[in-house]
Each structure stands twice: as C-alpha cells, then as structure tokens.
Amino acid sequence: MTTHAPQAAHSVTLPVSLDEAVAALAAMPAAVPVAGGTDLMAAVNKGQLRPAGLVGLGRIGEIRGWHYQDGHALLGAGLTHARVGRPDFAALIPALAAAARAAGPPQIRNAGTLGGNIASAAPTGDTLPVLAALEAELVIAGPGGARREIPVSHLLAGREMLGPAELIGHVRVPLLHAPQVFLKATGRTGPGRATASVAVVLDPARRGVRCAVGAIATMPLRPLEAERWIASLIDWDGERALAPEALTAFGDYVAAACIPDPEPVPAAQEGGDTVAGAAVEQPVLSPAVLHLRRTVAALARRALGRALS
Amino acid sequence: MSNDAATTATPPAVDGPPQEPAAHGIGASLPQADARAKTEGTFPYASDLWAEGLLWAAVLRSPHAHARIVSVDASAALEMPGVRAVVTQQDIPGDGAYGKRIADRPVFATDVVRHHGEAIAAVAADHPDTARLAAAAIAVEYEPLEPVTDPEQAFAAEPLHPDGNLIRHIPLQYGDPEAVGEVIVEGLYRIGRQDPAPIGAEAGLAVPRPDGGVELYVASTDPHGDRDLAAACLGLEQDRVKIVVTGVPGATGDREDPGFQLPLGLLALKTGCPVKLTATREESFLGHAHRHPTLLRYRHHADAEGRLVKVEAQLLLDAGAYADSSSESLAAAVAFACGPYVVPHAFVEGWAVRTNNPPSGHVRGEGAMQVCAAYEAQMDKLAAKLGLEPHEVRLRNALATGDILPTGQTVTCPAPVAELLRAVRDYPLPPLPRDTPEDGWLLPGGIEGAGEPGAVRRGVGYALGMVHMLGAEGTDEVSTATVKVQDGVATVICAAVETGQGFATLARQIVQETLGIEDVRVAPVDTDQPPAGPAAHGRHTWVSGGAVERAAKMVRTQLLQPLAHKFGMSTELLQIADGKITSYDGVLSTTVTEAMDGKELWATAQCRPHPTEPLDESGQGDAFVGLAFCAVRAVVDVDIEIGSVRVVEMAVAQDVGRVLNPAQLTARIEAGVTQGVGAALTENLRTARGLLRHPDFTGYALPTSLDAPDIHIVKLVEERDVVAPFGAKPASAVPVVTSPAAIASAVRAATGRPVNRLPIRPQAAVATPNA
Structure with missing residues (x-):
C-alpha cells in the first residue's frame, strides 16, 4: 500500500506503434499520454492531475x-x-x-x-x-x-x-x-x-x-x-x-x-495631456x-x- | 539538510601518534547498529508502519498567511463515502493551545489563521486520496487580512495574537556605554530562512488503546515533552498517552511537531481505529519550524591595534506567528552576539517578534548561527580598515578560558579559540587548479555549467564560532538511564532518541568500556521509560551518556562486590576485559559468566549537570552549562561575472573535549559543514506576502554531492571539559554555526563586495574583472 495515488488512472494502454498510440488517444479522448513521467507523475502524486486514463509511450520502438x-x-x-x-x-x-x-x-x-x-x-x-x-x-x-x-x-x-x-x-x-x-x-x-x-x-x-x-x-x-x-x-x-x-x-x-529596458513613461500630469518636452520618467529594472x-x-x-x- | 550526509570521506588528520584503533569501547569507530538496515532500505520508519484496519488522515491547511475565519462547514466532507471523521478545534477535549514555554498555538485555527499552512481541520478516511479530497471539500470562508511580513513592522502593527507581537526583548548591557574606540565599523546584515529539510517527511500512526488512551508511533525527538503536550490537549492522564519512537529520518531541528501528532491522536480517539498520516513534502515545509530569519545591525569599536573596545548590536528575530522556542534562540543570539572574542563593553539589544511568516523554532545552532555571520563580517571589515590580515585581527581578540562573556558568565570550560584558528590558518591551501582537461577543475556552475576559468576568482575566508551546549537559562537538564546485564548481554534502556547524532552507538561504547561486555543492545524508546529530555543542543552525549555511564558503573559494582569480598580487595582493583575479571596484579581471575552466576543485574541512574539561571533584565546571568568552539577556513571559487560560487575546501578545527567515536565525529562535523554550505549559498525558504513560494526540493535547493566541498578536519582539540561526562563536548551544531560565516568571508575576499546577506545571492558576488 502506498500513500500515493495508485487509483489515479483507471485504464492504462501500452501501444507499440505511434499509430496505435494515436488510435488509443482517439478512442479515449480523456486519456493522457505519458512518456518519462517526470513532470506528469509528479503532478499526479501531488493531486493536481487525476487522469482518467494513461497511454504509455514507453514501448513504441519507432520513437x-x-x-x-x-x-x-x-x-x-x-x-x-x-x-x-x-x-x-x-x-x-x-x-x-x-x-x-x-x-x-x-x-x-x-x-x-x-x-x-x-x-x-x-x-x-x-x-x-x-x-x-x-x-x-x-x-x-x-x-x-x-x-x-x-x-x-x-x-x-x-x-x-x-x-x-x-x-x-x-x-x-x-x-x-x-x-x-x-x-x-x-x-x-x-x-x-x-x-x-x-x-x-x-x-x-x-x-x-x-x-x-x-x-x-x-x-x-x-x-x-x-x-x-x-x-x-x-x-x-x-x-x-x-x-x-x-x-x-x-x-x-x-x-x-x-x-529590454522598460518603456519610458511620461511623468504623471496634473489632470492634463502630456506636454511635449515634459519630464519623462525612466523606470529602472530591479537589481x-x-x-x-x-x-x-x-x-x-x-x-x-x-x-x- | 538531512542528518547524516557524510559526504566527502576525508580521514581526520588529527595530531598525535597514530594509535591502533580499538574494536569497541570509548575511542572506537564502532558503526551504528542499524547502519546496514538503513543502507539497504529495510529499516522501518514511521511512514512504513501499518495496522489492521487503519484509516488515513489528512489535514486542511490555510491558503492564507493572515485571515479571519468566517465559517467552517464540513458537511460536504462528512457526506463523502469512506470519510469516518472530521475534527476541528471544537473537538479538542483538553487544552486548546500548546507551545514550548507559552501555550500560544491553537491545535486548529478557529477565528483567525496566522500563517500559511496553519491547520484548520483534519479528516480520517479509509483511503489517503479520500482523506485528501475530503479535506479539500471542507468549505472554509475566509476574510483575508493584511499580513505582517516585515518584522520591523511588527512593533507598530495591530497585535496578531492576544499575547501581543513582542515575544521577548533582551537589552544586554555590559560595561561602560560611553566607551569609544579609535576605529569604528558598522554593518547591516540579513539572514534567510533555513529549513531543517528532514529527508523523511513527517509521518505517524496513532492506535487507540482499550483503556481509552492512545499510542502514537512517531519520529519524535522529545517523546516525553510531546507526550505531555498530547495528553494535555487530548484531555487524558499522562500515562494514558504513550509515544513510541520510530526510526528518525533526519532531524536537525525539532521533528514531529505536535501539529502532526495531535490531529492523529484526536482522530484515533474519535474513530476508535488506528489512523496514519504521512505528510507530503509541501505539508512538511508548511508544518514544521524553520530557522529564524534575522536582521542584525552592528557597530564595532576597536583600538588602533585592532583590539575590540565595544560592540553595539541590535538583533531582530522573525519568530513567525507563534513563540515556539524563540525565547531560547533570542537568548543564544544575544549572549553570543560578540562571538568568541574578548569584548570589554557590549550593548546588545535583541527582540523576537511575531509576524505572519512561516513559524520559526529550533534548528541546530539557533541564534548563534545568525550572529556568527554578522560578527565575522564585522571582523573582516575591521581587518580591512586596519590593514590587518583577517586571521590576525581575530587572534588579537580571541577568547580563552577565564575570560568573561558579555552576559557576565565566566568561561570555565576549555576555550582553545586561538589554537583552533592557528590550526586552520597554518593548514596548507589547496593548489590552484590548472585549466587543463586532465585536471578536471570543477568550475562554479557545475559540470555542464557556464563557468569560464578566466572569470573565476579564488577567495579565502576565516570564521570563528561558538554555541552553548544543553538547554540554557535554568532548564532542568536531566536524563535517566537503566542498564541491565543478563546472560552476557547488556541492555541500555534510555529514552534518549537516536536522531542520527549517534547516541545509540555511544551508549553501547560506554557500557562496553565500563563493563567489558561486548554485546550491548539499546532498547527502542517509548514514554513508558523514564524521561531523557529532548535531543537538542548535543545534550544526549552529555546528560544521557552520563546517566548510562553511572548506571553501568552501578552494575559493575554489583557484579564485582561479591568477588572483591572473596578476593579480599576493593572493586577498583579488579578489571573487566574480554569477558574475564582479573585482579590488578593478574593473580586472581574468573570469567564474567561465572561471576554472574545466572543472575540478572539492573541499575538505574540519573545525570543532572549543574544548574543555570535565566538572563536578567540587562542580559546578565550564568545561563549556559558549557560552550563549544570551532574555527573554519573556507576556500571558494567565484565566477565574478555570473556570481556563481563553489566552495572548494573547508578546513575545520574544533574543540571537542574528547573523541569518543572518531568515525561518527567526522561524519557529524562533515554533515554540519555541509548544512552550513547550504545556509551560505542556496537554502532559503522564500515567501511572498507570507506565502511559501516553492515548498519542494526543486525550489529549496539543498547542497548535492557536487556542492559539498572537500572537508578537512585539520585539528580536533581534545582538552577535556571536567564537568562533562568523559570530558566530551557535543560536536554537531558548531560547524553549522561557523561555516556560513567563513564562506561569506571567502566570497568577500574573492570579490571585494561586502556580502551582508545569507544565503549569498549571485548579484552580491559579481565584481568587475579589474577590481
């Protein structure tokens, strides 16, 4: 027994060719393809993702x-x-x-x-x-x-x-x-x-x-x-x-x-349009x-x- | 940092003639009894425990750093199939609040949440996923409040807690406030939030007992303290709550915070079923205490020769929402604010304040580590201003036995500070690398990194550090141990938890030494045994080791008394070795088995060091039982364009009193240095408006084997501390305290930048190539 979600996926398909994998995904649109799983399974274990099914790509020799x-x-x-x-x-x-x-x-x-x-x-x-x-x-x-x-x-x-x-x-x-x-x-x-x-x-x-x-x-x-x-x-x-x-x-x-340097923004005017030649504030990037x-x-x-x- | 990362295996180059290593007893490199099981992965930790019909617990935690709770509705969770119980603060049968010195922390937040991740409710269900989903289904209506995240704002802010925002204030005054030095250096320093980051996250199993009590199987480091808290909150007699300590997967701070234990116990009592909880890494970061982030302002006065005249300092510790052990941390920070130096006049004002940041508490070297980084930076500034070598200015001020600390306490224990510093200073520097493929120069940035030899500058820095040993300020430091001998096997029963510090091995060595019996076993720890106190401040080596020795000596007397009577000599004239009892002259002898005559011998003893006293209103008092010192020389390579730093070598000289187990001691020092490398370069648990930003090991970067430097233990000064059992000083904390300061000093030397912040940010370690 593990504390990590073994029930997460209800169906796991292990196709052996790219076309089979595509067909498996077409047959079950909610399924998620998984290869190395280094990002996907971390999300599953964290409970952020609960895929209805998995299509494992590990057995597809051609890729x-x-x-x-x-x-x-x-x-x-x-x-x-x-x-x-x-x-x-x-x-x-x-x-x-x-x-x-x-x-x-x-x-x-x-x-x-x-x-x-x-x-x-x-x-x-x-x-x-x-x-x-x-x-x-x-x-x-x-x-x-x-x-x-x-x-x-x-x-x-x-x-x-x-x-x-x-x-x-x-x-x-x-x-x-x-x-x-x-x-x-x-x-x-x-x-x-x-x-x-x-x-x-x-x-x-x-x-x-x-x-x-x-x-x-x-x-x-x-x-x-x-x-x-x-x-x-x-x-x-x-x-x-x-x-x-x-x-x-x-x-x-x-x-x-x-x-890039941030766009210079015209200095705030007291309720009026920007005056030509008015002071322009140059925002500085943070350290x-x-x-x-x-x-x-x-x-x-x-x-x-x-x-x- | 994990507890036992004995990374780089450098044999300690200890002075003195090479000795034939003993196979057992004091001074032997006895391996840990469970080392094999731990290495092979068969050692059972709390997360491996199992009970028939157990339920799984999950805790609902606050997503806000500061908010008012308008309502909590658990009905949706209770309706979920498989959910067996939901508990909130209303279900607490006993005290609703707990804490180390002040009970200021509610088991579950009710009206207000004061930090991100504070527990609000807990669920027990028949599957861990169900429990987590149910916890998420509890509807909590929050009214977010403005969090106080800047400790400087805490003084003026609305009280975050009925107890107010100031947890403790110590205005230490020592000497003449009018004293002025010819040279003055000032600085402002910031120390980040280090996490103990135990490699095994919190886990536990609670089993209800037929008598209405509960047994908690947890990796506690203070089983009796935790039991007393649990009993008070669960409304039970102390003997109805039993804590059984499972293997401890890493403890450089307090483990198994009651925040994990209390919901477990409560759910087990409510459901009548065993309940298990395993924290995720995120929960672990949210739930346990961190090192106090600290803001420090310093002014050092010295005369023209570099001798310190006066130190003025202000220290502000961010305690987070609850007091926990902040009072002790502050006392250590204030008392050691000047470091292991002779300072005639000191004025140090320290505060520990409440904020809505993640809670702070005991992590080894607490208080002492933060001030070390600051006072050592000040010593570097002083050296630069006076044109002295950094080690020279330190030598001129080094503390020694008989000197007086700014708390008014006289240093009575060995304090070989100057000797330690000379040892690291005189140790040969590592050769400069040549940029050839064969040389395999590991550049800052790593193997596939961007490092470029032309942009790398090397720096050498020094630091001296000190810590106190055992609890301070009047804590009753006591431990009880029992030794039993039967059929040629000795058993030690002592509730001192083996956290990786090596106590269990040490206890075996002590009994081997005293009784001459090789086969010594250490019983598992539970609270049915007499208390031994928390595993912190190196106290088990001292107090529990002392108790084991006394008990073993009592057994020895019981064993030898009849023989001594028969031989007509006192027990002191008999020796036990290799299962044989021999008189001093070798004439009379018998075997241990014969002397035992099928008897069973038991003895129980206590060890209680001399008492201490709290610091008074001006920070004066004999607050510490003992002190330990360390000198570190760091050698770093800095890529001055990118600001990446690699620690090349750390040379350590340490005051250890007496070496009891060389292999274990080396591992402890190396682990401590490595934890210090983390604090200096990468370990900072970052928050944004009180919310933890990356509570995982990708965001919180621990040192890897590539980050750990070569660690050379240059010298172990064995000057026995007469008041300590065996004369030994605990060894784990002081390298953690000293290493970050030494690394900062070395980066300062390499870049010429001030480096006033830990961990060192890359932008603080860049310099122009010609500088």
Missing part, C-alpha cells in the same frame, strides 16, 4: 531512436535525456547533447524524454533553447496515419497546438556540421533548474549564427537582429574568430534584446533583473566565443 533524412536527423520523441547526452549523439548535435546532460540528476535524465520536454514546455526545459536555435520541426502524428510538421517555436509560442489525439512523433533537426554551444547558469553546482541558458549554433552553409535564450521567459527567445549583426562580422571563409570587443557587444546586444541581464550577456558572449574558438 526511441533516430535516423537520417536528407541532411537532417529525425529524432524520436521518446529519446531519453540520458541517451541524447551520450558521445555518439554529441558528435551529431553537440548543443542538444550538452543540454540533455545538464537536465537534472541522472534519475531524471534516465526517464525524461525529448518529446516530454517539448510537450511540458516548461520555461526551464533545457533542450528548448537548443531546439529553437536549431529551428527544429516537429513531426506530429495524427489519426489515420496523418503526419504534419510544425516548427517547434510555433508550438512553444502557442501559435499552433496539438489537436485531439495528436502526438509529437519525431523532431527534425538540421545537421549543421559546425560548432554549437549550450550554456546554463544555475543556483548551485549540482543539478538545478536554469536561471538562464543560452544556445548558440553556427550555420556555415547559410552563413548564419542562431542564438536562443532559455529560462527567462515562458518560451525561448531569439535575438534575431543580434544574430544577423554578428553573422555579418564573421569571416566565414577564414578564421571565423572575432575580437573580444565584438563578443562582448554581441552578449550585450542579446541581453538587451531579451531583457535582480539587471543581474539576470548581465548573466545572459555573459552566457551569450561565452557561448559565441566557444563556438568560434
């Missing part, structure tokens, strides 16, 4: 590995963080491997999956800024064998949602064959949630730098102007190195783009936010520096 498809890697949504963190994967997509290795203690990494990280969409999800910087596409499996693709950022931003009986099947990630870096700041030396994280990937074929900042907003943020500016400074056919000042400027650019901005700047500078070194 537990990866394969190649025209210059891309098609990653199964059921890949665990532990698997993604291993050296063979790190040779393929280094930043994603680094993020997976940073994602919590070994127990969590052994269970938690890539698809789960995306579906939970927690602001501190460590793989999310990397997927955003890689401009990954999600392959969504739907009823009747239907497949559609949406950019990961659309799902994270809520522009497109998963429909009824839809599952994240695979994640399509471009293979860039160039340095990429993921850096994370946490409150302690041991595993912890990110206070800020930065992913920087180089795309030499398109002569681009792509950067995403995680954990500071509800979804990863992309400083597009800073990316374009720094890409224009890099000598793509030569050394690729940048002066320290340029790296610092990039860091500050990224930080200011992600944590904690300013520190977060400094942290993002340092992370972005270091990440780009390492990618170019």
Whole structure:
C-alpha cells in the first residue's frame, strides 16, 4: 500500500506503434499520454492531475531512436535525456547533447524524454533553447496515419497546438556540421533548474549564427537582429574568430534584446495631456533583473566565443 | 539538510601518534547498529508502519498567511463515502493551545489563521486520496487580512495574537556605554530562512488503546515533552498517552511537531481505529519550524591595534506567528552576539517578534548561527580598515578560558579559540587548479555549467564560532538511564532518541568500556521509560551518556562486590576485559559468566549537570552549562561575472573535549559543514506576502554531492571539559554555526563586495574583472 495515488488512472494502454498510440488517444479522448513521467507523475502524486486514463509511450520502438533524412536527423520523441547526452549523439548535435546532460540528476535524465520536454514546455526545459536555435520541426502524428510538421517555436509560442489525439512523433533537426554551444547558469553546482541558458549554433552553409535564450521567459527567445549583426562580422571563409570587443557587444546586444529596458513613461500630469518636452520618467529594472541581464550577456558572449574558438 | 550526509570521506588528520584503533569501547569507530538496515532500505520508519484496519488522515491547511475565519462547514466532507471523521478545534477535549514555554498555538485555527499552512481541520478516511479530497471539500470562508511580513513592522502593527507581537526583548548591557574606540565599523546584515529539510517527511500512526488512551508511533525527538503536550490537549492522564519512537529520518531541528501528532491522536480517539498520516513534502515545509530569519545591525569599536573596545548590536528575530522556542534562540543570539572574542563593553539589544511568516523554532545552532555571520563580517571589515590580515585581527581578540562573556558568565570550560584558528590558518591551501582537461577543475556552475576559468576568482575566508551546549537559562537538564546485564548481554534502556547524532552507538561504547561486555543492545524508546529530555543542543552525549555511564558503573559494582569480598580487595582493583575479571596484579581471575552466576543485574541512574539561571533584565546571568568552539577556513571559487560560487575546501578545527567515536565525529562535523554550505549559498525558504513560494526540493535547493566541498578536519582539540561526562563536548551544531560565516568571508575576499546577506545571492558576488 502506498500513500500515493495508485487509483489515479483507471485504464492504462501500452501501444507499440505511434499509430496505435494515436488510435488509443482517439478512442479515449480523456486519456493522457505519458512518456518519462517526470513532470506528469509528479503532478499526479501531488493531486493536481487525476487522469482518467494513461497511454504509455514507453514501448513504441519507432520513437526511441533516430535516423537520417536528407541532411537532417529525425529524432524520436521518446529519446531519453540520458541517451541524447551520450558521445555518439554529441558528435551529431553537440548543443542538444550538452543540454540533455545538464537536465537534472541522472534519475531524471534516465526517464525524461525529448518529446516530454517539448510537450511540458516548461520555461526551464533545457533542450528548448537548443531546439529553437536549431529551428527544429516537429513531426506530429495524427489519426489515420496523418503526419504534419510544425516548427517547434510555433508550438512553444502557442501559435499552433496539438489537436485531439495528436502526438509529437519525431523532431527534425538540421545537421549543421559546425560548432554549437549550450550554456546554463544555475543556483548551485549540482543539478538545478536554469536561471538562464543560452544556445548558440553556427550555420556555415547559410552563413548564419542562431542564438536562443532559455529560462527567462515562458518560451525561448531569439535575438534575431543580434544574430544577423554578428553573422555579418564573421569571416566565414577564414578564421571565423572575432575580437573580444565584438563578443562582448554581441552578449550585450542579446541581453538587451531579451531583457529590454522598460518603456519610458511620461511623468504623471496634473489632470492634463502630456506636454511635449515634459519630464519623462525612466523606470529602472530591479537589481535582480539587471543581474539576470548581465548573466545572459555573459552566457551569450561565452557561448559565441566557444563556438568560434 | 538531512542528518547524516557524510559526504566527502576525508580521514581526520588529527595530531598525535597514530594509535591502533580499538574494536569497541570509548575511542572506537564502532558503526551504528542499524547502519546496514538503513543502507539497504529495510529499516522501518514511521511512514512504513501499518495496522489492521487503519484509516488515513489528512489535514486542511490555510491558503492564507493572515485571515479571519468566517465559517467552517464540513458537511460536504462528512457526506463523502469512506470519510469516518472530521475534527476541528471544537473537538479538542483538553487544552486548546500548546507551545514550548507559552501555550500560544491553537491545535486548529478557529477565528483567525496566522500563517500559511496553519491547520484548520483534519479528516480520517479509509483511503489517503479520500482523506485528501475530503479535506479539500471542507468549505472554509475566509476574510483575508493584511499580513505582517516585515518584522520591523511588527512593533507598530495591530497585535496578531492576544499575547501581543513582542515575544521577548533582551537589552544586554555590559560595561561602560560611553566607551569609544579609535576605529569604528558598522554593518547591516540579513539572514534567510533555513529549513531543517528532514529527508523523511513527517509521518505517524496513532492506535487507540482499550483503556481509552492512545499510542502514537512517531519520529519524535522529545517523546516525553510531546507526550505531555498530547495528553494535555487530548484531555487524558499522562500515562494514558504513550509515544513510541520510530526510526528518525533526519532531524536537525525539532521533528514531529505536535501539529502532526495531535490531529492523529484526536482522530484515533474519535474513530476508535488506528489512523496514519504521512505528510507530503509541501505539508512538511508548511508544518514544521524553520530557522529564524534575522536582521542584525552592528557597530564595532576597536583600538588602533585592532583590539575590540565595544560592540553595539541590535538583533531582530522573525519568530513567525507563534513563540515556539524563540525565547531560547533570542537568548543564544544575544549572549553570543560578540562571538568568541574578548569584548570589554557590549550593548546588545535583541527582540523576537511575531509576524505572519512561516513559524520559526529550533534548528541546530539557533541564534548563534545568525550572529556568527554578522560578527565575522564585522571582523573582516575591521581587518580591512586596519590593514590587518583577517586571521590576525581575530587572534588579537580571541577568547580563552577565564575570560568573561558579555552576559557576565565566566568561561570555565576549555576555550582553545586561538589554537583552533592557528590550526586552520597554518593548514596548507589547496593548489590552484590548472585549466587543463586532465585536471578536471570543477568550475562554479557545475559540470555542464557556464563557468569560464578566466572569470573565476579564488577567495579565502576565516570564521570563528561558538554555541552553548544543553538547554540554557535554568532548564532542568536531566536524563535517566537503566542498564541491565543478563546472560552476557547488556541492555541500555534510555529514552534518549537516536536522531542520527549517534547516541545509540555511544551508549553501547560506554557500557562496553565500563563493563567489558561486548554485546550491548539499546532498547527502542517509548514514554513508558523514564524521561531523557529532548535531543537538542548535543545534550544526549552529555546528560544521557552520563546517566548510562553511572548506571553501568552501578552494575559493575554489583557484579564485582561479591568477588572483591572473596578476593579480599576493593572493586577498583579488579578489571573487566574480554569477558574475564582479573585482579590488578593478574593473580586472581574468573570469567564474567561465572561471576554472574545466572543472575540478572539492573541499575538505574540519573545525570543532572549543574544548574543555570535565566538572563536578567540587562542580559546578565550564568545561563549556559558549557560552550563549544570551532574555527573554519573556507576556500571558494567565484565566477565574478555570473556570481556563481563553489566552495572548494573547508578546513575545520574544533574543540571537542574528547573523541569518543572518531568515525561518527567526522561524519557529524562533515554533515554540519555541509548544512552550513547550504545556509551560505542556496537554502532559503522564500515567501511572498507570507506565502511559501516553492515548498519542494526543486525550489529549496539543498547542497548535492557536487556542492559539498572537500572537508578537512585539520585539528580536533581534545582538552577535556571536567564537568562533562568523559570530558566530551557535543560536536554537531558548531560547524553549522561557523561555516556560513567563513564562506561569506571567502566570497568577500574573492570579490571585494561586502556580502551582508545569507544565503549569498549571485548579484552580491559579481565584481568587475579589474577590481
């Protein structure tokens, strides 16, 4: 006997293929899909969630590995963080491997999956800024064998949602064959949630730098102007190195783009319209936010520096 | 922090010739008897208990920090199938309020809730889920009130409690208020809210007895104290309530707050069935007491040589809604506000006030830890102002035996403060890491963190700390123990709870030493045994250890008296070793079995140290039985751009009186240092308008094995305390008190920033690279 809710789920289905899983969800719309369960079961045990049924995704072989498809890697949504963190994967997509290795203690990494990280969409999800910087596409499996693709950022931003009986099947990630870096700041030396994280990937074929900042907003943020500016400074056919000042400027650019200064508000007028040239109050960021901005700047500078070194 | 995280296994580098370790008796590294079961997970804790037909309890807790309760309607809960009883304050048959010194805390809130998570009602049902759903179904109408969350506002605020907002005020005055030093340093310091964070959350089982009484199976650290509270509230005679102590899964503060025990007992009596309650982690954070968040203002006066002239301080302890042990915490904070230094003139004013923040209470090193962080910061400021090394200014002021504390009490116990500081100062510093892959330099921020070697600065800091041992200010410190010998096996019966401090092992060693019997067992603890008092302030090593020794000596006399008579010599001339009794000259001998002759020998004894007295209205009095001291040198690496800190090494020198069990002592010191690392860097139970924000182990970051530094026990000073049994001083609390101050000092050295807040926030540890 345990004190934790064994009666929570009345039905548990364990499909062995993606289409079976989709069919099981279609047959029981109130059922919840569960992969690693590191977020879901915590909510169940806390009594916040009482799913009427569970569809376990752990036996679906086709989403537990990866394969190649025209210059891309098609990653199964059921890949665990532990698997993604291993050296063979790190040779393929280094930043994603680094993020997976940073994602919590070994127990969590052994269970938690890539698809789960995306579906939970927690602001501190460590793989999310990397997927955003890689401009990954999600392959969504739907009823009747239907497949559609949406950019990961659309799902994270809520522009497109998963429909009824839809599952994240695979994640399509471009293979860039160039340095990429993921850096994370946490409150302690041991595993912890990110206070800020930065992913920087180089795309030499398109002569681009792509950067995403995680954990500071509800979804990863992309400083597009800073990316374009720094890409224009890099000598793509030569050394690729940048002066320290340029790296610092990039860091500050990224930080200011992600944590902007608040809009100046006109000083309160005594019951009248704003007079041109009147005193404008500049609201100041709190010390904690300013520190977060400094942290993002340092992370972005270091990440780009390492990618170019 | 859990109790026993013996993390980094560094053998203590103790002075003196290497000795052959003894297999048993005093000085042996005897392992704990239950170590194997605990390691393998077969040891039964309270949450593993089971009784036929048991019901599950759940407690309804306030979602508000401060609110008036307009109505409580339990009808919906009672109608749920499976629900057997709902209890509120009206169902309390005895006293409606309880508390340590003042009974100021209601069992269930009725008119007003004073903190987030205060209990309002409890439910018993046939399934834990049903009980939780039923508790949630109790309709409570609240009228939210403005919470008082700033202790400075508590003085002027409307009374939060009929007893008023001021729990205790001590204006300590010692020496000449007009004294002025040539050098003056000032500072304002804030200490956060550390949680004892026991690794096993609260759990218990209540079983009704046929005689109308109740048995409570809980992990209490003060079984008799808790029994007396429970009996008073349940309206029962004391002998009708029995507390049986189950294994204690971590206790660095008080455990099994009566707030968990009383609803359990009440529900068992009301339903006539066994009732079990296991707290969730969130409930555990909401229910038990935390370390007092403290605001401290200091002004130190010194002469040009750095000798202290006068210390002025104001200390404000946030007690939360109820008094609990705040009075004792405040006394310790005020008495040790100047630290282990000679201070001719001291004016320390301390207050403990009520707020609507989570309740504060006993966590080890209470009061002493908060002031240590502040007075050591002041010593660093003084050193900087005078251009002295931080250790030099401390050495010039170090306390010694015979000096007088600002409370007017003379330090009569060993106080080797200067010797401890020299030991950590002279210990070689760890080598600076080289930034190569082979070196495996663990940077601040961790293995996959963002650390960059170029931005890392190393700092070294020092701190001296002190704590009192045993209860203070006139507490009757007494323990009773019984020793029985039968068939070559000795049994110790003593109601001192093994909380991980190692008492059970120590009791076995004491009996082995005294009686020469190897097979010693320690009986499980319940309140049918005579009281031994709470497990706090290291008192069981002292009082219960002393009682066990006396009882064992009485048994020894009983055993040897007939032999001594037969041999024609006094019992002192006989020795017991390896099951044999031998005369001093080795001529006459017999075996223990023969001497026992099938008899059963029993003896019971008490140990009561010399009495203390309360601090008077100007903070004067001999309030403490004994003192323990510690010196810590911290070495930290700080990423000065991000403000992340990693503690590289902690060198500890401690005044222990006498080493009774080297392995156990090392584990206690390492665990204490690790708890101090948590208090210095990550452990702060945050609130917003009185509401706990992250009551879980993701939000409340304990140190992991990667956060725990290398801990080197540089020196254990064994200067026996003549009034303590065996001359030993309790060892767990003083490293907790001293370590956070040493880490803050090291971060100060690395960054040049003032670091006046614990835990150290990243923005307080950033610096410009050229600074």
